[in-house]
Amino acid sequence: MTGSAGPGRWARVSELFETASGLPASARPLFLDSACGGDAALRTEVESLLACDLPDDPALDIGVRRALDGVAAEIRAAAPAPDRIGPYRVLSRIGEGGMGTVYLAERDGDPPVAVKVIRGLIGEDGLRRFRAERQMLASLQHPGIARLLDGGTTGGGLPYLVMEHVDGVPIDEYCARQALGVTDRIHLFRRVCDAVSHAHRSLVVHRDIKPSNILVAADGSPKLLDFGVAKLLSGDGTDADTPTAPSRRLLTPDYASPEQLHGSGPITTSADVYSLGVLLCELVTGTRPEALSTPGLKTPSTPDLKTPGMAAPKTRPARPIANGRGASAGRVFRPGIAGDLGTIVRAALEEDPLRRYASVDHLSADLQRYLERRPILARPSTWTYRAVRFVRRNRTATAVAAMFAIVVVGFAIALTISARRAARERDAAERVTAVLVRLLSGPDGRVQERGAATARDLVDRGVEQVRRDLRDQPALQARLFETLGAMYAGLGLVDRAEAVLQESMQAGRAAGGADSQAGARTMWRLAEALRERGRYAEAEPLAQAAYDMSVRLVGARNPQSAQMINTLGMILYARGRQAEAVPMFQHATAIFRETLGPDHPIVAAGLANSAMSLRDRGDLAGAEALAREALTLRNRMFGQALAETERLLAQVAGNGSVPK
């Protein structure tokens, strides 16, 4: 308690510091003048402390935390490594993972493997669960996923996993080291998506996607580690009901989804979509989502995506120190990336899992569209696209907005009834659709984010109403179902889209094919929905039938038919039948050009598709010719927006030689 300076003197320092720190800076000198009198040493002491009084500055806390955690990690590293783990001979310790220590080990001269010894209070039930899960994880086979080879329990009773040893660096580090541009980053990210998607199809959720779990090998191929391992140790087994369970379930909070952090809902594949969203944001902007949304932080509204500040150190703003309760409540990400890429990131980071991309494939497909600059082909009908974009922007509609939408659909139905008296039902339906769309995409349609109704509810109710009130109007029903199906697809609710589109086809048949052009469109939309899900085998015959029907009704030289054959081409392309796809793209492009005029964006997109497929077949000269054509066209359309066009070109040429 006694020090060299004397307790009495320090008490004085402390008192003056407290009073002065409560004063505005301008008032402090005067206060200290009178308070310290002629005691210059006292004044210096107080002033030096005041100069360091930065209550909002996190540097000290971060520095101290790192120093402490650093020593703790050294203690961990100094712990003796075992000689053997089960039948494996330990070669070296290669890391401290969140869940345990990883060793490089070998067995009977086989290639070395990574053995992860897991620390965890998992108990008897936990071990049983662990064994069951292990079996399932071992069945995951994908080049992008580090294989789980074996597992067991150490002599000390700790479970361990034996995994394929991956020699690589974390994905964020890899991107920084290689100074990858945004396009390459997105390509790499999409490969990660492929791997995650594969696991999701096997019903395995990663649950802990973060850069350190994604290693990129020297050849540039990414590999995910620890797939599903988080679940092995999660609290939904024996420990879940203990009062301290929540603190045990803390995941890497930087990447965990809100439902994981707050326990607000079941952990589904959507949690991975969220974590991928955080990763994507970091990879393409070099900044974490919340950094972009911090009000005080200056962010350019349109970061230059060609040359992002990747070399700059990653910004990781200090988090408030988590004390185990409610530390992260109310986290809302609103990344400030402009344009479609921003939209993609935001859609992956939606707080509500139901509003996120419905699957990793959807996220990946949107990125592909972004890269290929062909949103119009993905959402071919402009009005639907606009409506869907509107719905997307305003995923949380107020109850008022929901009412509004119901009124709109109701209005559509009312119109229909009067239209029954009119000579041509189809005109009415046209008008109905137009009204619906105009109202939905009105400029001041932005709604406040309150209330529980969502865009999905809104469309759900529309479907119900159409189903109920238009039972005796199958032709119109078919049309409206088609519209609503497109909206579902736009929301990423492909299952629902599919169901409603099927209904639309049934209604169309019940109407006796009177409006089979709508039937063709419905089939085509269904094919698109299936294609987005990667269900190419089912999509192909539908796209083919839609195209055939459309050709019969409106002829081949029609933009609608061209869109359909373009879709068919994309399906075949995805199925590896590039040779068949190329003429389809070329055909579609020619018709777009002929019917929509040479300067339509869809033409450039068609050219890009063709160029891509030529590139993939090794016809670089052909690809370049088409890419140049697309470039010329883009230049004409967008003036000399060279950045855009060069990117398109580099992207389709795919070999980095960008002609000037």
Place this chain on the structure above:
Amino acid sequence: MGPIHRTAKLATVAATPTGLLQSWRGGNQDALNGLMALLYDELTRIAHGAMGAERHDHTLQTRALVHEAYLRLIDAEVEIRDRAHFLALAARTMRRVLTDHARARVRVKRGGARVRVSVTDLPAPDTAVDYLDLENAMTRLESQDARAAQVLELHFYGGLDYDETAEALGISRATVDRDLRLGKAWLRRELRVEAG
């Protein structure tokens, strides 16, 4: 209940960490020593990773270790006040574990001369703080203002929140706040931590 029976029961209870905690809180200083020894071993074991659940995180957070020690050692319902005291003790012990390791490392690796990695030595403005610099600064602050040093200790090493700190030290939240502010200003000055 006869006296012999009661004595036997007390002895059993006191042997567990929870019993030691309660015994210490009841005024038994021997129990405090026993508890600290237990904590020291337990924190080291947890840090070694030989056992114990850990957060799915790539850094070993000392506050997580402290809370882990609580979860592992205290197996019964204890009063909030006792919990706070336990956490405070664990924070102090954590500091001792870390300091012992840091000092041993210096002795082993550098033969007594330690490498200073302080803020001013670094090329880029960073927030690097050398552990032993921190330890020395904490010790100096202790001689100056023991309570402020203790508040910092609970805050940094144990991750105690304001309420827990106030409870453990028997002071008001406002005092915790004031001490923390002064103590941090003092540390910034001593460690020359630049604004980040």
